[in-house]
Amino acid sequence: KCAHILKENKTNLIPSKIIAILKEDLWTLTCMDDMLGIATIKLDAKTGEVKSFRKGSLMDFVTMKKKKD
Numbered sequence: 001k002c003a004h005i006l007k008e009n010k011t012n013l014i015p016s017k018i019i020a021i022l023k024e025d026l027w028t029l030t031c032m033d034d035m036l037g038i039a040t041i042k043l044d045a046k047t048g049e050v051k052s053f054r055k056g057s058l059m060d061f062v063t064m065k066k067k068k069d
Contacts, residue, residue: 001048002029005041009053013037026051032058 006013015031022028027043036058042051 001043002031002041005050005053006031006039009039009055011039011055013039013055015039 002015002018006015013031013033016034017032019030019032020027021030022045025045027041027045029041029043031039031041037055038058038061039053039055040061041053043049044051
C-alpha cells in the first residue's frame with residue numbers, strides 16, 4: 001500500500017524502512033529511503049482512505065529546542 005500511495009503522489013522515494021503506527025483507527029506510515037528522504041502517510045484504518053500525505057527530508061521533520069539556562 002505504501003509504495004502504491006507514493007507512486008500515486010508522483011514521488012520517486014523508494015522506501016528502505018517503513019514505520020507503521022496504529023492509533024485511534026488511524027494508521028501513520030513513515031517511509032524513509034537511503035538518502036534520508038521521508039514521506040508520512042496517514043490512512044483511515046477502516047476504509048484505507050488516505051487522510052494526509054507529506055514528504056520531505058529528515059531535516060524537515062526534525063525540530064530543535066533551545067536549552068534554557
